[in-house]
Each structure stands twice: as C-alpha cells, then as structure tokens.
Amino acid sequence: MLHTAVVAALLSRVMSPRRRFSGLVIPGPYSKVSHGVYWSCSLFELLLLGKAVVVAVLGEERLLPPDPGDASDPPGSVGLLCMYASIVVALLCSFMEGWLGQRLVARWRKQHEAAEEAAGQAGARQPLLGKGKAAKEADSATIPELIKLSAPDTHILFMAFTAGAAAALGQALVPYYTGKIIDYASIDPDPHAFRLTTLKMLGVALGCAFFTGIRGGLFTVRAAGRRCEPLPLPPLSSPPGPPPQDAGFFDTTKTGEVTSRLSADTTTVSDQICLNLNVMLRSSTQAAMVLVFMFSASWRLTVVTFVMIPLVLVICKLYGAYYRRIRRAPCLSAVQVQTELAEANSVAEEALSSMTTVKAHAAEDSTMAAYAAKLTRFYHLQRREAVAYAAYMATNTFLAAAVVAIVLYYGGSLVLKGAMSAGSLVSFMLFQQSLSAAFQALGDVFSALSAAVGAADKVIELMKRQPAVAETGTLVPAAFAGKLTVQDVVFHYPARPTLRVLSGLSVVVNPGEIVALVGPSGGGKSSIVKLVERFYVPEEGRVLIDDRPVGEYDRKWLKQRVALVSQEPVLYARSIRRNILYGLEEQDGLPPEEVPTFADVEEAARLANAHDFICALPDGYETECGEKGVQLSGGQKQRIAIARALVRRPAVLLLDEATSALDADSEAVVQEALDRTMKSRTVLVIAHRLSTVQDAHRIVVIQHGQVAEQGTHDQLLEAGGTYASLVRRQLARAPSAAGLLPSPSSASLAGGLH
Numbered sequence: 001m002l003h004t005a006v007v008a009a010l011l012s013r014v015m016s017p018r019r020r021f022s023g024l025v026i027p028g029p030y031s032k033v034s035h036g037v038y039w040s041c042s043l044f045e046l047l048l049l050g051k052a053v054v055v056a057v058l059g060e061e062r063l064l065p066p067d068p069g070d071a072s073d074p075p076g077s078v079g080l081l082c083m084y085a086s087i088v089v090a091l092l093c094s095f096m097e098g099w100l101g102q103r104l105v106a107r108w109r110k111q112h113e114a115a116e117e118a119a120g121q122a123g124a125r126q127p128l129l130g131k132g133k134a135a136k137e138a139d140s141a142t143i144p145e146l147i148k149l150s151a152p153d154t155h156i157l158f159m160a161f162t163a164g165a166a167a168a169l170g171q172a173l174v175p176y177y178t179g180k181i182i183d184y185a186s187i188d189p190d191p192h193a194f195r196l197t198t199l200k201m202l203g204v205a206l207g208c209a210f211f212t213g214i215r216g217g218l219f220t221v222r223a224a225g226r227r228c229e230p231l232p233l234p235p236l237s238s239p240p241g242p243p244p245q246d247a248g249f250f251d252t253t254k255t256g257e258v259t260s261r262l263s264a265d266t267t268t269v270s271d272q273i274c275l276n277l278n279v280m281l282r283s284s285t286q287a288a289m290v291l292v293f294m295f296s297a298s299w300r301l302t303v304v305t306f307v308m309i310p311l312v313l314v315i316c317k318l319y320g321a322y323y324r325r326i327r328r329a330p331c332l333s334a335v336q337v338q339t340e341l342a343e344a345n346s347v348a349e350e351a352l353s354s355m356t357t358v359k360a361h362a363a364e365d366s367t368m369a370a371y372a373a374k375l376t377r378f379y380h381l382q383r384r385e386a387v388a389y390a391a392y393m394a395t396n397t398f399l400a401a402a403v404v405a406i407v408l409y410y411g412g413s414l415v416l417k418g419a420m421s422a423g424s425l426v427s428f429m430l431f432q433q434s435l436s437a438a439f440q441a442l443g444d445v446f447s448a449l450s451a452a453v454g455a456a457d458k459v460i461e462l463m464k465r466q467p468a469v470a471e472t473g474t475l476v477p478a479a480f481a482g483k484l485t486v487q488d489v490v491f492h493y494p495a496r497p498t499l500r501v502l503s504g505l506s507v508v509v510n511p512g513e514i515v516a517l518v519g520p521s522g523g524g525k526s527s528i529v530k531l532v533e534r535f536y537v538p539e540e541g542r543v544l545i546d547d548r549p550v551g552e553y554d555r556k557w558l559k560q561r562v563a564l565v566s567q568e569p570v571l572y573a574r575s576i577r578r579n580i581l582y583g584l585e586e587q588d589g590l591p592p593e594e595v596p597t598f599a600d601v602e603e604a605a606r607l608a609n610a611h612d613f614i615c616a617l618p619d620g621y622e623t624e625c626g627e628k629g630v631q632l633s634g635g636q637k638q639r640i641a642i643a644r645a646l647v648r649r650p651a652v653l654l655l656d657e658a659t660s661a662l663d664a665d666s667e668a669v670v671q672e673a674l675d676r677t678m679k680s681r682t683v684l685v686i687a688h689r690l691s692t693v694q695d696a697h698r699i700v701v702i703q704h705g706q707v708a709e710q711g712t713h714d715q716l717l718e719a720g721g722t723y724a725s726l727v728r729r730q731l732a733r734a735p736s737a738a739g740l741l742p743s744p745s746s747a748s749l750a751g752g753l754h
C-alpha cells in the first residue's frame, strides 16, 4: 500500500497538466480549465502523499472508518476527513479566484466600452507605433523594465501583495494544522484539542480563500485593464505619452508590423507582466512562510531537503544552460518567433487592405501561398521551441519528484525511530510540496518573462523612439498673413539617404499669391509641399511661414491655417460630417466654441461642390463613408477632402495634384470647386491641368530638385524653355486644345504638364 501510494503520488506529479501545458499559450477558458485541473491534481497528489505517510506510520487500519460501537477507537480516519475538507476549501479558493476575477473584468470592460462609446472615438485612443532604427541597441527590453511598466499600478499591486501575504500565511498554516490534527487524532489522542484544531483549520482555510480571491481578482482586473488600455506606445496624442512619430518613420514601417505590435505584442506583454507579477509575489511570500514552518516542523528534514536542493539546482542549471543554448539559436529566439508572426500579419494586412487589386489580378493563390509560408515558418519555430521546453520541464519535474521521494524515505525512517511524529511528517511533506510549487512557479515566472522580453523588445523600442521631427513649437501669432518661403533647401528622404531630392531649392509664395509648381515627374514638387507641411525636415536651408521657421509654430494651430488637399483623398469609416470635421472635433483638444458648427460644415461642402451630392444621399451628412471611403466615388471623396480643408478657413492652401486621379467629368466639378476656393488665399498648387497653371500668378518649373525657371505663363512661353516644351508636348497630345490655352478641354489636357 505504501509503495503504491508513493508511486501514485509521484506519477500524479509527473502527469500534472499544468506541467504539460506550461510554456504553451492557452486561450482564456482553456487556461482556466487547465488551472482547475492543475489544482485538483496537486491536491490529489497531496492526498496520496498524506495517505502514504499515514499508512507508513499508523498502519492501514487507521484509514478505516471508526467503529461507532467502540468509544475508545481513536478517530484516525477523521484526520483524513479533515484533509478532504481542506481540499474542498482549497478548490473553493481556486474557484473564487477565477469567479471574482472574471466578474470584475466583465464589469470593468462594460464600463470601459460605455465610456469609449460616449466619447465616440473608439479608435482614437489607440496609440500608433512602429519601428525605430537609431535607438535599437539601447532599447532592448529587460525583465526589470517589463516590471517597471506596472509602476502606475503600484497601489493595486500593494493591496494585492498584502492580500497575497495573508493568503500565503493561511496556506502555510493548513499543512501545519493537518499534521496537528493527525497527532491529536492518533498518536496522542486529545478529542478536545482535535476538534479545536479542526475548527481553527477551517477558519484559516476560509480566510485563505477570501484573501486568495481578493489577490487574484485584483491582478486579473489589472491585467484586463492593461489589455484594454494598451501600453503607452508612440501615439498620435500629446504628452505625457511618447511623442508622435514623424512621416519618415511610417515610410519605413509596414502597416502589418505596426498592427501586430499594437494587438499581439502589447497584449502578450501586458498579460505576462500582470500574470507573472501576481505569481511572483504569491510564490515568494509563500516560500518565505513555508520555510519558517518547515524548520519548526523538523529541522533535520529541512536540512536534508536543503542538502538535496543544491544538488538538484546544479543539475537543473547544467540542463538549463543547455536548453538556453538551443533556444538562443537564431532560428528559435523569441524575437525571431515574434518577427515571423508580424511578417505573416503584414502579408495578410497588405492583401486585405487592397482586396480589389488582388481580385483584379487573380492573385488570391499567390497571396494565400505567401501567407501560408509565413505561418508555416512561425509554426515550425513554435514546435521546435515546444519540444525543447518539454525536455527541460521533464528534467525539472523528475528532479523535484526525486527530492520528494528521498525526503519521504528519510522522514519515514525518523518516524519509525520515534524521532518525529507522523503528523509532523505529513505537515513537513505538505510544506515541502508548497515550497517546491513556489520555487517551480518562480522558475516559470522567469521563463515566461523571458518570453515576454521577446515581444517587449520591439514594443519598448517603439516606446522609447524619439521622432526625427520634434513637434515642440509653441508660436501662436496674433496675425497670420500666409507667406511661404522655401530657402536654399537641400533634402533627401530618410528612407533613401543616397537620393538627393531637392538641391538648394528656393521658392517664395507671397500672401494672396497663387503659385503653380510644374515640371517632370520625380522632379521634387510634392516634396516641397511635404516640407511645408513639416512631414520632414530639410538637411540644409529653411522653410519659413511668415518669415518664421515652420517648426516654431504650434502644430495644431498651424494645421488650421495651412490646409492640404492631396492627390489621393483619405476618408475614414465614419459619417461625411465627421470626415469633414476630421481633426477639429472636441476630442482633438479644441475648445467647444472653436469646433466648427454644422452650418460651417455645410458652407465648406457648398464651396467644395459637395453639398448637392451629399444631400442626395439617404442619410445626408450622416451617411457613412465606409472603410477608406469605399462607399463614395473618387470625385465625391476628393470634394469631401476639399471641404475638409475649407472648413478650417485656411489662409494657405496646398493642393497636390488634387484632380489628377479623377475622370474628366469629376475633374471638371472638382476643379470648379478649387478655382472658387483659391481666390483670396495663398495657394501653392501642383497641377497638371493647363488652365489651373496658366491662371496662376506665377509658375515655377521644378526639375532635378531645383527651380529651372519661373514667371507667368506668357513669360515662360516666350522664354521657350522647359515650360514651353512641356506645353508644346501636351498640346501635341491634345490637338483640340491647340490655340486655346486660356480654356483647354480638361479631358484632353489631363495628365499633361509633367
């Protein structure tokens, strides 16, 4: 019987599902199930060990129910009943931990969603992040850095820690009372002390359940909070978060990678931090308490246990070093695994966001194949890691079980010699179980945190990334004329440092002047607009607005006075009204009195030739535009984009080929809107349409990043330079417009002047 019980206990330890599952990512409900099964197995195991000790010391008859007719029969089985009772209480603890946590999480989520809905900006709080190269080496994550991320939760962590310490004390007392009960019930029968101790034990178990629930609930609710309110990654927002990133950063960062960091990595990091911090605090308090009790139960056995531990540690360390060496292989590193997943996401994201292009080219199969290939690589990496982890865990588990067997053997002989009581041995074994569980959990914490480091590496790198273009300007002048000056500018894009796009270029646009930029494709026209918008900063030279460097102005203030309409209008999945108001709502930090009214929106839409078509839609201004504005035509989107610029009543209008993507009819409508809006404003327009260009006060021809020539239409034609040959070429392509330069057909001239 003794041997069977010991073997069964050891087997149950080896087969414990927690051990088989640990290291793998188990989805929410399954992890709860595995947690429950783990506890049941552990308790079953304790029961078997306790039973083994009782059998060894007292003989099998003590496991039989007491004879009701024999008053002198010491209630040996009652001790075991108490053990069963403590198991039931422990199961209740476990259940309460999960139940309380889930209830709190559900409530918290509900409140959070309601608040977001009220604010009407579900996506707006989502921070935006990406990858920075410069700070890479300095930014790799460490475990203390991960733990530091929990700093804002110190008060919750403190409460959880206090509850955890109380629960740990309770957990340590349960084995102590178990041993006492066995002693009072069998070795040194004392019915009164026996009953009192049983009651004490139940009280302790209840207290332990209460504090365990509180601790688990606090940690779970914090973990969920962190999940719904992601780490402070480089957002679009203002302080105290990290600064918004510059346009160059987005040139080199794939959308899929950014979204992967936003969803998968931040969730992994926040989950791991909260979960593991919980386990770390719980296990270290538990280990400290249990050690005290172990010494008081039997110093001899404690010494034996601690002679064994260094031995086991040496073996574990040797194997651990071997395991880490395997894991550090480039193909298995956590960073590599995360990168593979991010790349798979990137492929899917790219295909999904351009589904019509995929379909138009019947490229579904190759897209699927690319996605499957990335996923397969990810799966293989995960599988190899799981095999290495399984071997590591098996070794650890066997060694822990071996220590139990040796201590049990030595303890049993002490009892046989009368050097310690059977109850103390039971207590000791339970303490030892608790201690090894605590150490095991601490070991798991460190390996889980190491896994989180892989995900956190990128996340922390992004959090620390300083943008190349700092948005620190505060200038808000009382008067704003709108003079633009680009002075001796030398510029290359960060993504392509070897290609000089602008070489010592200078252009001035005086207040109220309309200046058209024309020239061959790739000459650098759009780059000038991007510098005025301060998406990038020039390598040399200056960009001034009203003779002050553009970076000195308060960014938000300036964006209301300098409006851009670009070639491809970008609308968002919200109503037309909110698309026109984009960036000017209360959530954007504007005081309510500065938020444009509905009448302002209507006026801007009228100016942009958009009012009539908007009113013809079933929901008018509340019509949803769909993702990226797919529910509207190109011309409609462009007119909404123009209304978006006009609602700001800008002093400066930047038009970057605003009609080039449109068909002839749409172009005519949009152009009419533009012609109307250009009056009485400073306008820098990149245009291909001859009528727009020739109506400009001045035409600047940009070629190879420099000003090739400038003047009025007539002056430039007369000069017979680049502009004249561009016009000639265009007219040759559109003979109907020959001789009609003042009013050319938009269809025939579309796409011409570059």
Ligand SMILES: Nc1ncnc2c1ncn2[C@@H]1O[C@H](COP(=O)(O)OP(=O)(O)OP(=O)(O)O)[C@@H](O)[C@H]1O
Binding pocket: 251, 493, 494, 495, 496, 501, 519, 520, 521, 522, 523, 524, 525, 526, 527, 528, 754
């Ligand atoms: N984000 C970017 N990263 C790297 N290089 C870029 C980027 N944008 C443009 N370029 C390069 O800069 C050069 C100038 O581009 P730009 O868009 O300013 O020309 P453009 O005169 O406006 O041309 P087009 O009339 O065809 O629009 C081109 O060689 C282009 O390839």
